[in-house]
Amino acid sequence: MAEKVLMKGNEAIGEAAIHAGCQCFFGYPITPQTEVAAYMARKMPKIGRVFLQAESEVAAINMVYGAAGSGVRVMTSSSSPGISLKAEGISYIAGAELPCVIVNIVRGGPGLGSIQPAQSDYFQATKGGGHGDYRLVVFAPSSVQEMVDLIQDAFDVADIYRNPVMVMGDGMLGQMMEPVEFKERPKREIPSKDSWAATGLHGRKQHHVINSLYLQPEKLEEHNKKLSKKYAEIEKNEVRYETYNCEGEVDLVVAAYGTVSRIVKNAIKILEKEGIKVGLIRPITLWPFPKKAFEEVTGRTKHGFISVELSEGQMVEDVMLSVKGRKPVYFYGRSGGMVPTPAEIAGRIRAIVGGEK
C-alpha cells in the first residue's frame, strides 16, 4: 500500500495525472484551481515532462489539441470562466476524436462571478459548452481521494473512446486538504494509437490527419452518426454512481454530487434520529447520467426526489428526465459561493416529508 500524504485537492489532481502518465500539461492560472498549474510547474520539468503556462486559456486548450493529436496523454485545468474560453477547443477536440483530460474546479458565476465554490457549470459540462453534436464524459468526485482515482480513470476512458473527459469538482474540492494515497489503479485495456496519432510517416505513404472539418454534408452526417454510436457505447459502459441508504421503502431520495453529497449524508444522519428515512443517489458520472439508479428507486420513495445543488437548479432537470413524471421532484440550492450546512438541508427535507411542497 502506498503511503498516505496530506494534499490539497488541486495538488492531488496534478500528482494523480503524473501517476497516470500525463506527458504534457498546458494551463493558465485562475482561482480556485491555480494550485494545479503550480504543482505541475514544480513537478513536470523535474521528471522530463512538459509544463507550459500558455498566454491564455484559448492557447492552452489548442496546445492540448496539438499534443492529443500526437497521441500523448495530456491535461489542462481551469475554473469556470476559463472553461468557457476553452469551449471552442473542446468542441474541436471532440470533433477530431482526440483523448484528453480537462479539469474544471468550479466557482460561482455567471460572468466573473466569484471565487467561492459552486456547481453552476453542470449545464456547460453536460449539455454542450462548445458547439456541435458532441458529448463530454464528466466525472464528479466528492473527495480528494476520489478525485485522484477519477483523474487516473479519466485518462483511460479518454484513450478508450478517443474523447475528451472532464473531471469537475466545486472549488471546495480543489482547496480542501485530505489524506490521499496513489494506489495502483485497475488496468484497463488501452487501444493502440498507431492508427491515428500524428507522429510522422514511419514508412507509411499516407499522413495521419487530425481534423474536425467535413465540408460535404454526407460526410459530416456520417461522422456525426459515428460519434453518436460511440456516445451510446459510453452510456452503456461508463455510468457510475453511488447509492446510500436507498434500500427498502424510503421517505425521500436526494440527488447530490460532489461535496454536496457529503453534506447530504450528514443531513441524512440527522433525520435518521427523527425516524425519517432518506436515501441518496450520488452521480459520479454526470454524463452519462445514472438514469437507471433513479428508475430503480422510483417505486419505493414515498415523497419522491429532491436535487440538492450549489446552483439555482441544473442537475434537477436530469433527475426529472430520469423520473419521467412518476414522482414529484423538488429542488434545494444555494449559489454564488454559499454552501448549505447539514442542518439546513435536513430542514428542507423535513418540510417536504411533513407535507410542505
Place this chain on the structure above:
Amino acid sequence: MDARIRVFTGHFGSGKTEIAINYALKLADMGKKVTIADLDIVNPYFCTRDERELFEKKGIRLVATPKELANAELGIIPLNTLTIFNDKSYEVIIDVGGDDQGAVALGQYNRYFQMEDYDMYFVVNTARPFTKDAHGVIEYIRDIERASRIKVRYLINNTNLSYETTIDDILKGQKIVKEVSQRTGLAIRYTTVREDLVDKLPDGIEGEIFPIKIFMLPPWRRDLE
C-alpha cells in the same frame, strides 16, 4: 520569555492558520490583549479572516482584509497592519501565507522587525509531499527567510493527516523535525496535536505539547463538531 510578536510561517498547507488561531485563543484565555493579523495573500479559502465572529466573541482584535474585499484576490495587505507594531499593549499573532510567495508579505515591514524582537515559528507537516524529509523542510525555511527578510527562531512539529492522524504519524514527523533541528540549530518549540489525541501521546515528545482545536472545517462537518 516569548517575544510580543509571533509570526507563523511554513510550507503551504502545513497548518499555520489552525495554530495561529489556537495560539491567539490561548493568549486571550490567559487574559491578554491579543491581535491576530491575517497576512495570507495566497489562500482563497480556509483563512483566519473567516473566523471573524469567533474573534469578536473572544475580544481578539482581527487585522484582516475587510469582508467585502476578502475574495477580491488583489494580494492586498490590510491597511491597519501597522497597528501590530505601533500599539505595544497587544500580544500579536501574524498568520502568513504559505511558501516564499506568502512570506513576501512580511518583507515591507523589515524595519519594524529590526526595531523589536519577534519569534518566527516554522510549522512543519511531514505528511505533506514536499516537506516529507529534512532536506525539503530546510529548503522551504531558506526560501521563506529570503522572501520575508526575517529569521526563523523555532520549529513546530505539526505532522498530521487531518482526521486520519495517528500517534505514529506524529512520531514519524518528530524524527524528521529533530533532524531539521540538528542541521539548522533551530529548537523545536511545540508539538501541536489535535485535542482528542493528546492523552494518547507517549513520553519523549519534543517541545511543549500544544493541544489544538480544528477550525477550518469543511461544511459537512460544521454542524457536527
